[in-house]
């Protein structure tokens with residue numbers, strides 16, 4: 059797994075130029091336009107815990123975008139907070155109506171996930187920093203449509219470390235772990251498209267690092 063210094067924009071010149079890209083709305087209409095943020099990386103890298111820490115402790119007005127999904131609700135998950143749980147039919151209707159900024163079938167198991175464009179745009183209009191915690195394929199779609207997006211690739215440092223964490227988590231059998239590791243190896247190829255790479259050794263430090271980087275975009 060390639061390593062890069064923490065907190066370094068992958069291409070700082072590019073990052074600066076991108077950051078000056080035209081906003082989707084005119085400043086006269088929308089004086090408080092927020093920022094779009096993506097956080098993605100291999101499953102098992104600890105993204106969700108980092109997101110919780112970021113929402114709880116970063117003083118910026120970050121709002122988590124709530125995705126729609128066709129996957130089953132897990133114990134402890136709350137409709138409208140964790141996801142909008144919808145049927146395949148509802149998801150298809152939303153997709154056809156252009157209600158998603160992006161949508162993907164994640165892990166190829168028939169479960170679809172999509173970022174509702176309305177919540178994102180509303181949040182941006184009201185000056186929020188809209189955080190999308192989405193998979194790499196979804197992230198690449200958003201980067202194409204919205205090149206100004208501040209993107210973070212969060213990973214555990216190596217595939218060996220990822221395997222240790224997935225086994226420790228205990229939610230998958232060995233076959234599923236192997237599949238996740240294969241997907242992670244593929245996802246690493248996309249690392250170069252992200253503006254920031256963050257290695258998640260310690261959740262609090264990782265969230266603080268992301269928060270510091272975000273302050274550069276204020």
Ligand code: 5GP
Nearest residue numbers: 101125161162164171172173191192193196
């Ligand atoms: P889980 O089912 O464990 O909650 O999430 C599985 C994967 O789907 C995670 O990698 C998560 O980042 C991704 N994901 C969640 N919401 C979206 C979304 O709206 N779009 C895409 N492309 N991926 C998503």
